[in-house]
Amino acid sequence: MKTALFVPCYVDQFYPRVAIAALTVLERLGVNVDVPEGAACCGQPSANAGYARQGRSTLERFVDVYADYEKIIVLSGSCAVHVRLHAGEIIAHDRLAETAGIRVARRTTEFCAFLHDDVGVAALAGLGARFEERVAVHIGCHGLRGLGLAAPSELQIKPFDKVCAILSSVGGIELAELSRPDECCGFGGTFSVGEPDVSTKMGRDRLRDYRTHAATAVVSPDMSCLMHLDGLARRERLGVPMYHVAEVLAGTAGKA
Amino acid sequence: MSKRAFELPVLGQSAPVDHAGAAAVFNADVARTDWHDESLWFVREKRDRAAALVSDWEELRERASAIKEHALTHLDEYLTQFEASAIANGMHVHWALDADEHNRIVHGILEQAGAHKLVKSKSMLTEECGLNPYLEARGIDVVDSDLGERIVQLRKEGPSHIVLPAIHLKRGEVGETFHEFLGTPLGMDDPIALTRAAREHLRGKFLAADATLTGMNFAVAESGGFVVCTNEGNADLGMALAPIHIASVGIEKVIPRLEDLPVFLRLLARSGTGQAITSYTTHVHGPRDGQALHVILVDNGRTKQLAREEFWGSLKCIRCGACMNTCPVYRRSGGHSYGSTVPGPIGSVLTPGLDLERYASLPFASTLCGSCTAVCPVKIDLDGQLFRWRQHVTERGYSSSTKGLAIRTSVLLFDRPRLFRAVGALARLGQRIMPRAVVRFASGVWGRTREAPVPPRESFRTWYRRERPDGRRGVR
Numbered sequence: 070m071k072t073a074l075f076v077p078c079y080v081d082q083f084y085p086r087v088a089i090a091a092l093t094v095l096e097r098l099g100v101n102v103d104v105p106e107g108a109a110c111c112g113q114p115s116a117n118a119g120y121a122r123q124g125r126s127t128l129e130r131f132v133d134v135y136a137d138y139e140k141i142i143v144l145s146g147s148c149a150v151h152v153r154l155h156a157g158e159i160i161a162h163d164r165l166a167e168t169a170g171i172r173v174a175r176r177t178t179e180f181c182a183f184l185h186d187d188v189g190v191a192a193l194a195g196l197g198a199r200f201e202e203r204v205a206v207h208i209g210c211h212g213l214r215g216l217g218l219a220a221p222s223e224l225q226i227k228p229f230d231k232v233c234a235i236l237s238s239v240g241g242i243e244l245a246e247l248s249r250p251d252e253c254c255g256f257g258g259t260f261s262v263g264e265p266d267v268s269t270k271m272g273r274d275r276l277r278d279y280r281t282h283a284a285t286a287v288v289s290p291d292m293s294c295l296m297h298l299d300g301l302a303r304r305e306r307l308g309v310p311m312y313h314v315a316e317v318l319a320g321t322a323g324k325a
Numbered sequence: 326m327s328k329r330a331f332e333l334p335v336l337g338q339s340a341p342v343d344h345a346g347a348a349a350v351f352n353a354d355v356a357r358t359d360w361h362d363e364s365l366w367f368v369r370e371k372r373d374r375a376a377a378l379v380s381d382w383e384e385l386r387e388r389a390s391a392i393k394e395h396a397l398t399h400l401d402e403y404l405t406q407f408e409a410s411a412i413a414n415g416m417h418v419h420w421a422l423d424a425d426e427h428n429r430i431v432h433g434i435l436e437q438a439g440a441h442k443l444v445k446s447k448s449m450l451t452e453e454c455g456l457n458p459y460l461e462a463r464g465i466d467v468v469d470s471d472l473g474e475r476i477v478q479l480r481k482e483g484p485s486h487i488v489l490p491a492i493h494l495k496r497g498e499v500g501e502t503f504h505e506f507l508g509t510p511l512g513m514d515d516p517i518a519l520t521r522a523a524r525e526h527l528r529g530k531f532l533a534a535d536a537t538l539t540g541m542n543f544a545v546a547e548s549g550g551f552v553v554c555t556n557e558g559n560a561d562l563g564m565a566l567a568p569i570h571i572a573s574v575g576i577e578k579v580i581p582r583l584e585d586l587p588v589f590l591r592l593l594a595r596s597g598t599g600q601a602i603t604s605y606t607t608h609v610h611g612p613r614d615g616q617a618l619h620v621i622l623v624d625n626g627r628t629k630q631l632a633r634e635e636f637w638g639s640l641k642c643i644r645c646g647a648c649m650n651t652c653p654v655y656r657r658s659g660g661h662s663y664g665s666t667v668p669g670p671i672g673s674v675l676t677p678g679l680d681l682e683r684y685a686s687l688p689f690a691s692t693l694c695g696s697c698t699a700v701c702p703v704k705i706d707l708d709g710q711l712f713r714w715r716q717h718v719t720e721r722g723y724s725s726s727t728k729g730l731a732i733r734t735s736v737l738l739f740d741r742p743r744l745f746r747a748v749g750a751l752a753r754l755g756q757r758i759m760p761r762a763v764v765r766f767a768s769g770v771w772g773r774t775r776e777a778p779v780p781p782r783e784s785f786r787t788w789y790r791r792e793r794p795d796g797r798r799g800v801r
Contacts, residue, residue: 082780084778084785085787089785108742110739114735115736118728118732119716119719123732124732127740210695211695222373223651223696223700249366253692255692257692258692259728263689264344265770266349267352267657269773271653274657300776303775304774304776
């Protein structure tokens with residue numbers, strides 16, 4: 070199967086360690102991935118800010134670059150949701166492009182979703198990862214409700230949690246129970262600067278929940294949430310390290 | 326801050342609502358923000374427990390959504406059917422195109438009967454229409470009889486929540502208000518004592534009323550009856566005593582059949598307050614002997630919203646308030662920060678339809694976390710509609726020019742991968758070599774409360790090109 074890894078713009082620039090970890094994990098699991106060039110972004114930042122029209126060219130570029138892949142693994146739940154929801158609807162200027170957009174939308178998944186659904190949790194034990202921390206997991210709202218990485222607390226459905234299932238394959242790890250496990254962190258893209266007070270308060274409330282439950286590390290499948298939470302935590306010198314799931318699986322978390 | 330009187334929005338005449346600004350004022354009192362957040366989260370958790378006890382909860386939501394979608398797409402038929410059945414039941418039926426016509430009809434009914442004292446039960450529609458100030462200016466004594474509504478009415482504020490109108494107030498503040506207006510002892514803040522004082526005060530108002538006004542939770546086309554849900558029985562007391570009963574309802578509240586009702590009644594109170602059912606669920610099928618019963622069907626922008634392909638689903642709303650209780654932004658900014666009768670996620674998709682320029686900030690008062698959509702008993706895709714309103718706000722030029730410039734610049738870079746890499750490398754270098762204070766300043770609003778990410782020496786792309794020289798980069 071022709072598989073691609075998409076490294077979102079901010080991960081490429083600020084968190085190369087996360088992309089390297091993801092690539093390493095996929096390679097060790099025997100998944101051959103391309104990391105094609107030419108699409109730096111999926112277009113979500115503009116669209117969520119109300120500039121979907123201006124961001125259309127960015128999404129078109131994404132569709133063009135990934136059109137021939139059978140599986141597109143996105144290293145962020147939020148970007149993956151954007152592609153899945155909008156690639157099909159925005160690319161509509163000619164019939165052929167529309168088909169490519171719908172195809173790309175359907176074939177787009179996220180790193181943890183791919184590991185859980187396509188590779189299988191059983192294979193992850195073979196990675197031999199160890200992480201001796203008490204971990205607060207933050208799934209991120211788009212991965213949670215948009216991609217179904219776990220059962221959201223609002224829905225009355227059978228509980229499941231793909232991220233925790235993945236992390237349970239890691240030796241030495243302890244998962245902290247939180248008071249509000251799926252409350253939003255308050256990042257929200259441009260929301261973080263458009264509504265700075267509420268955004269900050271939401272983030273600080275998540276950090277307080279982590280402290281209350283004695284978490285020693287925060288792990289998430291979405292670095293955009295962590296960019297915000299980690300920024301708040303470092304400003305307040307809380308000393309809670311934050312990692313992507315891929316870093317934990319690759320055994321590189323905290324070993325920069 | 327809580328003392329600040331809430332101004333009722335006057336369409337087309339007021340300055341745009343600045344949600345972020347109002348939220349900043351709200352958040353200045355951290356302890357109070359925490360208290361507000363926790364009060365509403367308590368209700369959200371109560372809702373979760375109540376919903377968990379219903380084995381077919383998700384199926385119920387699906388059914389409720391389908392019934393509402395059917396009703397809304399056949400609204401003309403069901404409204405005229407309701408009108409005919411209601412008239413056959415002995416009700417007078419009026420149609421109001423907008424708030425002003427609604428208010429004139431209410432005043433006309435009161436004037437004709439020589440009524441001067443009106444007791445109302447909770448009706449967000451009359452808040453939306455600005456009925457109280459309209460009637461008061463014409464010499465009518467208007468008393469809101471829902472406890473929360475009465476509290477905010479005495480304080481000359483608007484409700485901050487559609488189900489819990491005084492949720493922004495602490496009991497001490499209620500005590501102060503009652504001391505000022507009802508003469509209760511200074512410093513009395515015991516909830517039971519305060520409720521008793523309110524009851525005594527309101528009993529007199531009920532007994533003296535010339536007319537009563539209620540809302541409707543559901544109007545049933547088939548039977549020509551309607552249902553009013555309350556926890557205080559105040560609507561019932563009003564209806565039982567007053568010689569005139571006016572029931573105002575938004576046209577989206579009509580449902581086809583009596584047998585559709587249980588679907589909604591099972592969802593409404595559980596979603597709103599976590600109760601299995603409201604204390605009073607009153608079915609009205611006609612006037613009492615000697616009573617005049619007037620029904621006013623109000624449009625006030627609803628047919629416009631119905632005509633909007635992207636937003637008509639918002640009219641499925643049954644006003645349970647669950648989206649407010651769950652919204653992490655609402656909980657931390659308070660209902661008044663929205664400057665609209667209906668706050669929270671549903672308010673942010675309904676109100677822009679009335680005046681997009683004035684309410685342009687509301688679709689952005691959200692992280693698009695989607696909790697509202699998941700909690701909504703009638704499955705309104707609230708986060709999707711917020712996203713779509715954002716597009717209309719910027720298309721119409723109501724967004725800030727700084728944000729527009731930032732977005733355009735980022736798109737320019739995203740669409741030029743080589744330039745993106747060059748600029749990224751330069752920016753990271755700058756961030757590494759600049760003093761911390763400079764970086765903090767350059768990171769602007771972000772940097773006020775957060776550190777910027779620690780810039781790595783090289784991007785992933787640079788690493789990948791070097792470390793995986795044979796790697797398939799899929800260059801096209």
